[in-house]
Amino acid sequence: MRDDNGNPDSPVKNSFTRRRFLSGAALATGAAALPGFSKFSVADTPSKESFQQTEPDLILYNGNFWTVDSRNPRAQAVAISGGRFLAVGSNDDVLHLAASRTRKVDLGQKTVLPGFIDAHTHPAEAGRLHLRQVDCDLRSIAAIQAALRERAAKTPPDQWVLGFKYDDTKTSDGRKLTLQDLDAAVPGHPVLVTHRGGHEAFANSPALKLAKIDNTTPNPTGGEFEHDASGHLDGRINERAIEAFDKVIPSTYTRDDYREGVKLIAKMMTKTGITSVGDALGSPETLQAYQDARDSGDLLFRVYCFIYYAWLDRMIAAGVRTGFGDEWVRVGAMKQVADGAISGRTARLSQPYIGHPNDYGTFSATEEELYEYGHKAYAAGWQLGTHANGDVAIERVLNVYERINREIPRKDPRFRIEHCTLINDSIIQRMKALNAIPAPFSTYVYYHGEKMQYYGEERLQHMFALRTFIDAGLRPTQASDYPPGEFPPMMALQSEVTRTDMNGHVWGANQRISVEEAIYVGTMNGAYASYEENLKGSIEPGKLADLVVLGRDPFKEDPSTLVTIPVERTMVGGKWVYES
């Protein structure tokens, strides 16, 4: 995982064939490429009248529904037919619609919200990692060693033992993994453990040997093989030096593995109340994986699949653009990356990182590069989604969007700024003029609080700036960026409402939003960011029957315990995809 700065689905590593893509694309059934993608949501929604003659398959009643529909915010019951809401109202209103074949479920006054939309995450990739690698999100180096040792015992000696989600700030040892730690745990297999932030990896001796790295190997441009005080490799590798391992670790994922990865992550995410995701770095393989999972009945959530810019030419050649697909698998925005990461301290900032006076972070693309691909994609009918964390990087992306907007006027462009972390007044004014969409990290304040010290109290008042976005009339989304960030929507709610980390430290209290606003951000705004606000994001007649049943009511919960609210059931398209 490279947190968007590297490229997990490297076009260099993954062979692409036009034939393979076309066969996959043919599976994206339903509404074919929709003309003028701002219109498709309307076309997808049957009229209210057509529902009145339909018998419901299912009625959920005795519920405490928060619908996110301002005309009808509270309800007790819903009727569902053909995977969509047929009626929303009081028990009396809805129950009398029941026919003899209608199933009725008593919700026992449980709180129901629309299904959550994680607008920026990396589900297909995360699923494959969970399938094959050791989850190193553990609280001590000894626990990580034990997990690696256990995996090695089940792994043939010539094969790699790979770990992911390691985070040195989350272990009790107060130091990073070393070569000695890894050699002691696994002496006989090559081992590579990647850091959660994506910018560092940790290798053992067999791994360094296979990659032909010794004490005298020069560092590549933009990366480093780190050494200890006596000049010996210490097993730590950062940034582009990690590419040395890409060449020697066989990419062994089959098409079935891709599908299995989607199956696994869809289970993990729907269990927390997520019913739709934006895959923020899709490739032809991931698009195919979502379609394969759908065919095998394993696609439990809906996907808006961004396509990384490296694949753009082939997509355009195949006549594919944003909006192609249907309510399950849809082609999303064209993705580019302007700068580094927040957790890796590589976001490009106007002021240096605290404690690192000469470090302002790094750009990942020039303005001309962003413009070249952005213009080409936009002209071909694509929405644009560009990763930009630091204020300087966001300004660069706005320069590009403003220029494209002047050159190719479009009624409803919905330019997206992925992460859009550190803002200022000028950025907000320019975003407002474009009506651009920010997709800020939803759980970083709560989960990654210990990393906020590099940004400082003052700067945190302008980071993950939901209050500022909403007050300016912008429509920010909920976005986990998993694996780097945690994805449970209840954690996002707590993080956004309290701005307090796991240890009780408050970061940027001025950016707090209400529970009601946080739910809106996680539902309707996610739908809007993918042009699907008439299809999902609220519980109202005609919309897709995606919802979550909670064990407690977030409106009545102490904000500091929102994360503990249990998710009891999740429904997608009128079917329970998770039941506790």
Ligand SMILES: [Zn+2]
């Ligand atoms: Zn991302």
